[in-house]
Amino acid sequence: MPRFHFDIQENGRLIADDEGREFAGGEEVRKEAVATGASIARDAFMAGSACRIVVDVREENAPFLKVSITLDVEEPAKA
């Protein structure tokens, strides 16, 4: 089975995934990347520790897919 690495960036700070994990197919990888990004974003956004999460997936050293999640809060200007 092919091996995928999930490098994670929080506000640009990179935590590289050296070990990687095996996945049966691309669909499983996409699901894992989206779910991982969403749950890391939930923690980070709630704590206010980051407002942009990127899950950058490589198959060995070749880019495979990238999931970006950004917090965007808009407040109307107060009079």
Added chain:
Amino acid sequence: MSGDEIPAALVKRLRAASGLSEQEIMAIHALPILVREYGAERAVVSEGQRAVECCLIVRGFCARSKTTSEGRRQILSIHIPGEIPDLMSLHLHVMDHDLRTLTPCTLGFVHHEALRLLYRRQPNLADLFWRDTLIDAAMFREWIVNVGQRPAPARLAHVMVELRERLKLIGRVEGSSFEMPLTQEQVGEALGITAVHANRVIKQLRQDGIVDLHRGRVDVLDETRLLELAGFDGRYLHQSPAL
């Protein structure tokens, strides 16, 4: 393994948490227990199955879990030697979740009839086992709070500290190190996060110098920060007869 060693952890745990008389200890030792060996990650009893016996963990670790119709597994609890994770099957006849081994296990099976007979002869032990299932429920309440409300690193810290407090009761903590034989996948299933997120949380706690989970063992690097992160208050474990 001699007859007395099979319920040794159970006796140790109940004696510390609830108090046991000599007569009650003798009655537990006299229970007919059938010992079977299991490999790692094997089903002991599965959802939908009708149970006729309860399972005492003699050696190894087990977990209870439930799987959604989409195939997503949630680990509900982790179990250690001296615990009877399916004690409720005495009254709830069809299993509503799975009990599986995490590691190779020695399991002792007690037939429901033998437990009922024990309860009739030793009503105080029946109360004690009832208390045990109530503590089990208290642990589930805490697990819900943990998974529902704490951020992932705090969630993992809490599961670790709870496991350690329970292992302490049966004398299985050496200094600042104890067993937690879960794969990254299983940590994810326990915390309700993906395996990749679990891996990141484990790494972060190691990098921050708080705790190191490595090859199924936990090494506490900074006790104060671990407790602070977990927000742990052990009252819900009721680990003394006075609580």
